[in-house]
Amino acid sequence: MPDFLDTKKRLPNLGIGLGLRRELATETLESESRIDWLELVPENYMGLGGACRERLESARNKFPLVTHGINLSIGSTDDLNSEYLSKLKKLLDLIDAPWFSDHLCFTSCDGIYMHDLLPLPRSKEAIKLIAEKVKRVQETIGRPFLLENISYYMNVPGCEMNDSQFLAEVAEKADCGLLLDVNNVYVNSLNHGFDPYQYLDQIPLERTVQIHVAGHKQGSEYVIDTHGSAVVEPVFELLQYVLERVEAKGVMLERDQNFPEFEEILLEVDRIRAISDAAAQVRHSGMPPRAASAIKQFERKAAPAGRKDLAEVKHARVLSA
């Protein structure tokens, strides 16, 4: 049995969480009765003082916290950034995070940071590089590390395999955990025309420690992972499909923009909790898990994506005040 699966057994079950966002911080921090834990973007707190620091202190006094990074750049051929790792470790030690995560992508090359989650050539060379870097990251940080499947809008040159094979091989070779974003699976399945359930069947679901649930937007050319809309039913169905098969230690809602009334967000958290509870009953009862739902395929149109669609795609907020 791989080491990470032993590690997973020892991880706490955090329950149902929400991403900590500056715009929703006040309501979020007052909702301990309906939110079990919070995920934060470490780059928004690493080495920063003022309002960021105060928000972090408030959050850690009330909730278990984990981090979800955007600039580890694990797939970059650049060496790991020692300043980044040192600041991340300091933050993780402060909040005593049970695990931490980042994306299976690259965000920098030759020292240039593009500040976006960029798809990798899905090659053996990339897998080898990432596996080595993940091991070094886990050694340096000393906490379990998870990689998230990203949403992507192009197949970059040099791909030797499909996305599920790539994710599976990286996770196995690196011996790390998965942060499974079911919305990303859904969005990618629409943009690239594959069966999301088949995708889930092809990855080592047992390595899933955390799950992301989010909304997206259908643009003119692509379905865009905006985290700015309500979660759609097929994404909830994918969540249920996963949770009936494996236990995740934390499931959370990502909502980063186009914020509705906070109660709407809490209702989505409630819905995730209900699905999680029902799925746990299925797992424990020995009943067969549900079969895959039929997914409507998205037809990619020829018109280019408009600026309005694209402008909603943001992965990190700018000002910290």
Place this chain on the structure above:
Amino acid sequence: MSSLHEIEKTLTSIWMQRQPVESAQSLSCLLEADQFDADGARLYARLIGYGHEDVLTSIYPYCAQLLGNSWEKLVKKYVSLFPPDHFHLNSSARRFPQFLNEHCTDLLEKRAYLAELADYEWLEMELLEVDTAVSVTERTPLSDPEAFVSLGPVLNPTLAVRTYKYPIQKIVDLLDEGKGSRKKFAPEKSHVAMYRDPFSHRVRIVELDDNAQVLLSEAAVSSYGQLAKRCVELNPERNPQSSVTDLIELIEQFHEINLFVGDRKVGK
């Protein structure tokens, strides 16, 4: 077959709009032109470009307001010359004042204050985030003569004072009122003190006159009494008692607005 580094480097160059999408065909792994998803590459280039423009506009709203339609083009030029070199997103905007000084002489001919305005805007951003703890301690009333001599102010540790050749605060105030975007400003030395409030965590900005700037620059190493003496020296034509009264009022104000955050004992 191209190496991983070669592919990442080429994609980075395309996505950062340093070379056209067609140049991806140079990758040896692309034997046929239709293998490369040019639309996807353009989409990423646009996404990344919008990201840069967003961050620059968030940090430099006054510069963006002044430059109007030419802002987007300027951001592109900045990013091409000073590509983001740090994992912290906001940091990608830190060299914008330097860029204006070194690469935008044409713009500075029309608006010579632009680089100073950018410095002002970046400073505000920097102070919002700086990882410096600010604590406010109890203070002794200055009515106690012994305290006046033996104590001096503790400055807010986030305090930064800038002297500009142009009236930057005045320009900002006009822009806030929706005026000033077409106005020409003559050189006029100005001093600005910026610091982060320990309670609201907002950046506070104080305009200083020449004397206040001198007094503030000496405050960290002076007692209140020494500052009073200096204040009298700086105002030789004024009644010394009035100067000291004004100084005490200034000190009280600085404490009230948390520019001073306590008292410290001064060695004799």
